[in-house]
Structures are given as structure tokens and as C-alpha cells.
Amino acid sequence: MIIRITKPTQYYLAKMYDMKKILTVSLLITATCAVAQQAPQQRSNPRLDSLVNEKDPAVVQQRVAKLASGNEEDLGVLLQYYNAKPDAGNADSLFEAIVKQYPLGRFAAVDGMNKLFQAKGGKTQEDMYLAYRRQFPDAEMDMIRYSVANAYVEEKNTKKALEYVSQVKGAGFRNTAITIIAGQLMMYDNKSAKALVKTELDNARKLYENPDPARAGDRLYNPRNDYYRFLNLYGKILMQDKDYAGALKYIAEAYDSTGGKDEEMARNYGLLLSRNGKYREAFSILDKFAREGKADAEMKKALLLAYEQLNPGRESSAYMAEVQQVLREKIREDVAKMLVDEAAPAFEVKDVNGKTVSLADFKGKTIVLDFWATWCGPCKKSFPAMQMAVNKYSKDPNVEFLFIHTWERTATPQQDAQDYLAENKFTFDLYMDAKDPATKKNNAVSMFGVRGIPAKFVIDGRGNIRFKVTGFTGGDDAAVEELSAMIDMAAANSKG
Numbered sequence: 001m002i003i004r005i006t007k008p009t010q011y012y013l014a015k016m017y018d019m020k021k022i023l024t025v026s027l028l029i030t031a032t033c034a035v036a037q038q039a040p041q042q043r044s045n046p047r048l049d050s051l052v053n054e055k056d057p058a059v060v061q062q063r064v065a066k067l068a069s070g071n072e073e074d075l076g077v078l079l080q081y082y083n084a085k086p087d088a089g090n091a092d093s094l095f096e097a098i099v100k101q102y103p104l105g106r107f108a109a110v111d112g113m114n115k116l117f118q119a120k121g122g123k124t125q126e127d128m129y130l131a132y133r134r135q136f137p138d139a140e141m142d143m144i145r146y147s148v149a150n151a152y153v154e155e156k157n158t159k160k161a162l163e164y165v166s167q168v169k170g171a172g173f174r175n176t177a178i179t180i181i182a183g184q185l186m187m188y189d190n191k192s193a194k195a196l197v198k199t200e201l202d203n204a205r206k207l208y209e210n211p212d213p214a215r216a217g218d219r220l221y222n223p224r225n226d227y228y229r230f231l232n233l234y235g236k237i238l239m240q241d242k243d244y245a246g247a248l249k250y251i252a253e254a255y256d257s258t259g260g261k262d263e264e265m266a267r268n269y270g271l272l273l274s275r276n277g278k279y280r281e282a283f284s285i286l287d288k289f290a291r292e293g294k295a296d297a298e299m300k301k302a303l304l305l306a307y308e309q310l311n312p313g314r315e316s317s318a319y320m321a322e323v324q325q326v327l328r329e330k331i332r333e334d335v336a337k338m339l340v341d342e343a344a345p346a347f348e349v350k351d352v353n354g355k356t357v358s359l360a361d362f363k364g365k366t367i368v369l370d371f372w373a374t375w376c377g378p379c380k381k382s383f384p385a386m387q388m389a390v391n392k393y394s395k396d397p398n399v400e401f402l403f404i405h406t407w408e409r410t411a412t413p414q415q416d417a418q419d420y421l422a423e424n425k426f427t428f429d430l431y432m433d434a435k436d437p438a439t440k441k442n443n444a445v446s447m448f449g450v451r452g453i454p455a456k457f458v459i460d461g462r463g464n465i466r467f468k469v470t471g472f473t474g475g476d477d478a479a480v481e482e483l484s485a486m487i488d489m490a491a492a493n494s495k496g
Helices: 007-016 023-029 046-053 057-068 072-084 091-101 106-118 122-135 142-154 158-165 173-185 190-209 223-240 244-258 263-275 279-291 297-310 316-336 377-392 413-423 443-447 476-495
Strands: 348-351 356-358 366-372 399-405 430-432 455-459 464-470
Touching (some): 046 057, 046 072, 057 072, 091 106, 122 158, 142 158, 142 173, 223 244, 223 263, 263 279, 263 297, 279 297, 279 316, 297 316, 316 476, 377 399, 377 476, 455 476
Parallel strands (some): 366 399
Antiparallel strands (some): 348 356, 348 430, 455 464
């Protein structure tokens, strides 16, 4: 039996265990971008749909009983039903029962995989992998091998990380796995990352120049994308080595291949042009980033240098002030179109000391709610900008920020959240929207009808939602300007 990660299986994989260890694995299942992370959505099939939509309680009870006495597939449908109708039965208990009854079945395979992903330490994961391979010899092992490699690279064990990532063979999957591992290697062992990526780049170039016609219809076979993926990554490694001339050669080719549509690639290209003295070309790219509010500190420095080289004797601060003003006016014009007027739900959350706070506690103040989770990449990507906003309003007693951790996927969500904020030096007021044991719902986030995180709500002093935003795709400057405009408009409404 070949055990594959099907869509329903992916659902249970995401539902049952700590996503901290399988966050990067999810990158290997689907392409990722900085958009809202969705709550686990129930996968269904015709049998499930029919049961969910059945109106006659007697018929439902009869069909549930039949499924409960059926095979693993029947029990899987019942498990999905319990997740779709949380008041109908305990999905977690049923999952455990299925694993126990079918120790070699697909749910047991997912259970074992999840436990491995959750385990800490490369040696621990490696031992679990060897045991898993004996129990499920026909299962696809690429995700597990990648996870072991990831656990070892986190421990800075380069030899073992390379050993396991080299065993990942699946088309498409392998290149993503190597890209992630190489990116982590760059943080402490750029030499090994360089050797790994150079080998992959050379192989990708051969396949790109001589594609296999027999695989032309294979959607996972894209030698062009693979080649430019490693071309860009190798350029980044050379850039980190401060070989700016060499890096420019690789990044320029990759940049041209995308027409400048890849923002990270365009950023690096602009920086490298500046560092190679090509100020005119650099300025056109970096100026665009600045005007869109997406230029980080390094880009701004390179932009000012390019401006000064192209405009000797002219004051660069005046230029930057003009760029910022244009950005501010454009954002405020856009934000005004997003204004809403809805009564905020009377939510309640707990602070880190266990004290319950509610909407009523903030009467007269403009509050910003930021629903997030430690497993949510876009949430964390937005935090540098959110810290800038918190700092900006730190002395304003009428503006409060509530960072509300929700949709927990571990047994220790508060500790995980506190650790993450402390490790990254974010000075946020943390609140917890814990799952209700009875309803199995996170009440606060449910009251706001949130479907994906990060989700931000700006509420005025009268208790009305004035703005709501889901996801994070912009730069830090643009995000701060946007949120500032929302806060200012909401505050003005409170006084009006």
C-alpha cells in the first residue's frame, strides 16, 4: 500500500498536532505567500455532504451508527462529520480510536508522521523515522526525510542535514526542500550552503538546456523554474559572501527571467546594482520600492547613495521627505475607501495574567485588535511593522493594541506566544483567545467572523469597527502608514 498525503489527510495532519515543526513542510505541499493563514477547513465528499445535509435526526442517527461499525474509510467519513458538526461527537477521540483499531492504516500513518514532525531534536526524529519506515515500508518518505534534515539543520548539524535532504527524491518536492535547507544553512554555514546550491544549480542548468521530452506533460517538471530558483539562491549566497560582482551576474539573469515581478529578487538586484556602482539602474528600482512603502533600511541607504551620486550637491533628505509624503497621501486616500461602520461584538479575552478584559474596558479609546498565531507565517511577517506602529503610539493613552493569540495548535499556546515575542523583542500586550472546551471554538475570533489570520480590526471609542484587514503583503513603511491612517480616522470618528 502506497500511503499518500491526500487532501483529507492533509486536513487531519494540520488539525491534530503542533504546526511549529510542520510549518516548513506545509511549504512543500502548497506554494506559500504572505497572505492570511486559513483556519482548518473541513474537506468533504458526497457521502459526508449527504450526512451533513440530512434533516431527519432519526436517519442521521441510523447512518452515524452504521458508519461507526464500518471499516476505516467509513470511520474517516464519520470523523469528518464530527468536525463539521462539533456538537455531534468527539472527533479527537474517534481519531485516536481509528489509529488504535487500524495500526497500519492511513490515519495511523498520518498520526505517526505528525508525532515525528512534533518531536524535538534531529536524533529523536531520525530514530522515529527509522521505526516509521519499518512500520510503513511502502509510505512516501520525502516529507519525513525533509523534516529530519530540518531538525538537524536547526541544531547546526550540517553533515546530517545534508545526508537527509539528499534523500528527498520527489519531483518538485526535492527542489523546494533543498531551497529551504540551504536558506537555513546560510545563517551559520554559508560555505556548505554555497556548495549544495552550486551542485543543484549545475544540475538544473543541464536539465533546462536539455529538457526531457518524455516529461513534457508532468506538472511537477519545470526545469526552467528550477534553474532560475537556484540561480537566484546562488546569487543570494554570493551576496552574503560580499561577492557583489559575482552575485550581480546571477541575480541579473534571474531578475530578467521574471521581468522584475519577484519582489525579493528585485530588492537584491537593486542593492547589487548600487554596490557595483550602477547607480542609475539601481535608483529606478529602489525608488519604486520606496514610493510603495516597501523599502527596508538597507534599501533606503542604497537609495540615498544612488540619489546623491546622481544628484551631487542636492539634499537627499528633502527627496526622501517628498517620497514619504506622496506615499502617505496615496495611502490615506485608499484607506478612506475602506471605512466601515459596524458595531463591534462584545468580545472577551484574557491577558497573560489570566485577567479577563472585554470591549467595554476600552470605551472611549481607539483599539487595534491583531488576531495571530505562532504557526502563522504572515502574522509574524507583519510584526516588525506592528512594532513600529506600537512605538509610534506608545505615548498616546487613547490608543491601545491588543495582540490576540488564537486558533492554537499546541498544548502550551500562551507559553509559545510569550516565548516568540520575547525572543524577537516585540513589546506587545498579549491576550489569549483560547478554545472553548464545550464548543471547540475560539470565541473571540469567531465573534468577528474571521476566516484567516492575521486579521486586524480598528475599533473606535464608541465600540464600532471602522476598519478590518486580513493578511499582510505590503512593506513595513506602507503598513505603518496604512494603520496610522486607520487609527487617526477612527479616533476622529470617536470625537465627532
